[in-house]
Amino acid sequence: MDYQIDVVVDAKGQKCPMPVLLASRAIKKLESGQILLVEATDGGSKRDIPSWATDTGNELLDNNSEDGVHRYLIRKK
Template identity: 75%
Template sequence: MDHQIDVTVDAKGQKCPMPVLLTSRGMKNLSPGQVMLVEATDSGSRSDIPSWAKDTGNELLDSSVEDGVFRYVIRKS
């Protein structure tokens, strides 16, 4: 990931729907163009977070998984 991260949301250990709710709350504090990193361990986030980004018009810049932690980089629209 080569993106400047403005804020990180730690949703590790949270089960659905909390990763999406925490992502949504975190995004409200950002200005358009700022970038958020979301870290989650719930495997449901693999579909939930990208769907949320698409539905809300925000841009999913990157997603990855390492050691059971799913990471999503999202730019606020």
């Protein structure tokens, strides 16, 4: 499914907890219903980003990994 991405967070090369912190800062600037794409290379993000999305009440629409880059689509609540 294709989504209209409103903001992209490039957290590639950042270690924990930076991908979550960068995503948190970015999503605060979005309106409800807008979509955030987070790209990270830290393996911990595979656990941390989905947990953060759930804990904050936002919707994890998709996550996938390709060539060592983990991508997360999150819709703001």
